[in-house]
Amino acid sequence: MTISAYQQDSDSMQIEWHGGETSVFSYFWLRDNARDPISFDRQSHQRELFTAMVPADIAPCEVKLRDDGRFICIKWPDLENFVDYASDFLLYYSSPTVVTDLTEPKLWDKSSITNNLISIEYEHALTQSGTSEFLKKIADYGFVLVKHCPCEKAAVARIAKNIGYIRKTIFGGLWEFEANETMADSAYTPKELRPHTDSTYSLDAPGLQILLCVDYNAVGGESVMVDGFRVAKQLLQDDPELYSLVSKIEVTGIYKGDGSNLQASRPILRHDIAGRIVQVTFNNYDRATTRLAEPQMTHLYSAIRYLDRLFNNPNYQWRHQLKPGEMLVFDNWRILHGRGGFEGKRKMAGAYINREDFLSALREHDLTETTVKTA
Amino acid sequence: MTISAYQQDSDSMQIEWHGGETSVFSYFWLRDNARDPISFDRQSHQRELFTAMVPADIAPCEVKLRDDGRFICIKWPDLENFVDYASDFLLYYSSPTVVTDLTEPKLWDKSSITNNLISIEYEHALTQSGTSEFLKKIADYGFVLVKHCPCEKAAVARIAKNIGYIRKTIFGGLWEFEANETMADSAYTPKELRPHTDSTYSLDAPGLQILLCVDYNAVGGESVMVDGFRVAKQLLQDDPELYSLVSKIEVTGIYKGDGSNLQASRPILRHDIAGRIVQVTFNNYDRATTRLAEPQMTHLYSAIRYLDRLFNNPNYQWRHQLKPGEMLVFDNWRILHGRGGFEGKRKMAGAYINREDFLSALREHDLTETTVKTA
Structure with missing residues (x-):
């Protein structure tokens, strides 16, 4: 859309769009977001302007339209040349605050999830269009089942590097293990692992987790995925007050051992500034011993009782026996994962990817959408 | 302190300590935090209990004191053996919520900071007692100047691995560079870098940053450190309303380039649930173009004007020309760093350490303190 006219006020200007709509921009905002070579470095996409030193009452010396209103050009007192503002740029920022973010997740439970919805072939997943798919x-359902992968940890690395890079943790990066009773963490024993999210003790819990079945000659060990957002929605429906409470009570996760003592605290259900759920954090194994004041302690236990019973209810689960060459990649901020107990040999490989790198990949593949968020 | 008596109620018990004080514990909390071999794995420090399946009205079958009140022993209906609770354990959790956390930071400005307070010798810093120092x-002042380091990036790795491990980012891990105009980011050019925090576009901004001067044959390039908490305190004093506003307005940082599009949003001043300041996030270079609703947009600009002028005011700065073999290690959640423009050769090496690993190291070195936090 192009600009048909403008009207200057003392501290802002009104833009009139072809079509008749109008938008107001403060002079300070316009100066702050000037993208001329002195104020903005196009190579690094960084602001060079020392915003704090711009006078609060800055105003243009001169304004003009160019190219049939495709640009509005402003001469600022501190710059020699006119600064061009593209009409599309201004249109994009014409209302408060535009952010690019995740698309609406497709919540699921046992009755609605099918293997067809979440399966993809390994070789296809590594192509450009396959990567988008x-x-x-993952953006829609929170997880994907990658089929016919090479049965070696290099396949995990290839999938990870196709999106971002492998996150480093106290455990290292890319890993491979067979069930082994001598390891410290419960993930290394062949007992049942009830659904949980990983690294609740980490300030930035891993965004994506990759789990590849390298070898399987056992009885049991079914993988379990639960849509944490779906269960949260159920709580909201059944007990909105408890939902609201548990969205505020911080729970501490802890990892202690091998010279580390990692701790992090956040609510089981975490929301962004616009009130949308962004993260489910739940790991009863790693929940630290803490004492909250009443009635918070009782509320927290009520929430754990409600949520963990649903997490363990097959009606909310996708269950699947991973075969060698099958890989799960899931959103650790949304999906709880678990597996049944087993006896025999089961060799897995895996890695984590940071949340920010997953979101970056979504942006680079045009899989985010523009939404208005309230400040 | 030992236990002299106890009194059972329907859903909780009151413990009487030698000395006469009393504390109340709910049965559910006691059952949830039982540390017997069935409920708790001492090797992994993980809770094995399926808390959600414990009846909300659980109550002991039998209770007794042992070893002159050093233990209270409870027989639960779902366990065969008595569970022993040490009196020290219960005393520690006798009031809501005890957390171990950072000690009170020692705020500083130019008039109070001295090189003596923040200097340490490299070889000493690698010993057990030196590591604590x-x-x-860093816990006190937010940074440390390490002297007489080997002039090679291996020194950065040794310091990093002495605390935790090197964080991986889109730029890699351990790095070394000379000023070079062809690199994308402003950190690679010899222009002045005004004080800022790093990776405002990262969901978990690096906790510690390590910067080693490997070679210096130049004019200019002074390093600048600013205590962000000190400046925040000044704002609180001068304009409490603006302080409160800027603690709520989320600012978006962005990194765009090399196939990445990283974004993160948080307030410039971030506080924990108890209202203590935990993080300063400020980088005018990487601040994304966003439009907030009014009056937030105007408030944000007012805050930037106030804060960035103080960040750039020498009265709030520690300034020092790093010589080869000198290393700065600073808390990127508190300290803003910058450097003067320069001409000539300047070779630096560096790395990041995660915040959680820094906090873990503080805990392992008994440098945290126990505080009561309100839920």
Whole structure:
């Protein structure tokens, strides 16, 4: 849309769009977001302007339209040349605050999830269009089942590096293990692992987790995925007051051992500034011993009782026996994962990817959408 | 302190300590935090209990004191053996909520900071007691100047691995560079870098940053450190309303380039649930173009004007020309760093350490303190 006219006020200007709509921009905002070579470095996409030193009452010396209103050009007192503002740029920022973010997740439970919705072939997942499909499935359903992978940890690395890079943790990066009773963490024993999210003790819990079945010659060990957002929605419906409470009570996760003592605290259900749920954090194994004041302690236990019973209810689960060459990639901020107890040999490989790198990949593949967020 | 008596109620018990004080514990909390071999794995420090399946009205079958009140022993209906609770354990959790956390930071400005307070010798910093001193200086002042380091990036790795491990980012891990105009980011050019925090576009901004001067044959390039908490305190004093506003307005940082599009949003001044300041996030270079609703947009600009002028005011700065073999290690959640423009050769090496690993090191070195936090 192009600009048909403008009207200057003392501290702002009104833009009139072809079509008749109008938008107001403060002079300070316009100066702050000037993208001329002195104020903005196009190579690094960084603001060079020392915003704090711009006078609060800055105003243009001169304003003009160019190219049939495709640009509005402003001469600022501190710059020699006119600064061009593209009409599309201004249109994009014409209302408060535009952010690019995740698309609406497709919540699921046992009755609605099918293997077809979440499956993809390994070789396809590594192509350009396949990568988009792979990412879209995770954005929609929170996980993807990658089929016919090479049975070696290099396949995990290839999938990870196709999106971002492997996150480093106290455990290292890319890993491979067989069930082994001598390891410290419960993830290394063949007992049942009830659904949980990983690294609740980490300030930035891993965004994506990759789990590849390298070898399987056992009885049991079914993988379990639960849509944490779906269960949260159920709580909201059944007990809105408890939902609201548990969105505020911080729970501490802890990892202690091998010279580390990691701790992090956040609510089980975490929301962004616009009130949308962004993260489910739940790991009863790693929940630290803490004492909250009443009635918070009782509320927290009520929430754990409600949520963990649903997490363990097959009606909310996708269950699948991973075969060698099958890989799960899931959103650790949304999906709880678990597995049944087993006896025999089961060799897995895996890695984590940071949340920010997953979101970056979504942006690079045009899989985010523009939404208005309230400040 | 030992237990002299106890009194059972329907859903809780009151413990009487030798000395006469009393504390109340709910049965559910006691059952949830039982540390017997069935409920708790001492090797992994993980809770094995399926808390959600414990009846909300659980109550002991039998209770008794042992070893002159050093233990209270409870027989639960779902366990065969008595569970022993040490009196010290219960005393620690006798009031809501005890957390171990950072000690009170020692705020500083130009008039109060001295090189003596923040200097340490490289070889000493690698000893057990030296590591504690090194960490304590960072906890107190937000940074440390390590002297007489080997002039090679291996020194950065040794310091990093002495605390945790090197964080991986889109730029890699351990790095070394000379000023070079062809690199994308402003950190690679010899222009002045005004004080800022790093990776405002990262969901979990690096906790510690390590910067080693490997070679210096130039004019200019002074390093600048600013205590963000000190400046925040000044704002609180001068304009409490603006302080409160800027603690709520989320600012978006962005990194765009090399196939990445990283974004993160948080207030410039971030506080924990108890209202203590935990993080300063400020980088005018990487601040994304966003439009907030009014009056937030105007408030944000007012805050930027106030804060960035103080960040750039020498009265709030520690300034020092790093010589080869000198290393700065600073808390990127508190300290803003910058450097003057320069001409000539300047070779630096560096790395990041995660915040959680820094906090873990503080805990492992007994440099945290126990505080009561309100839920």
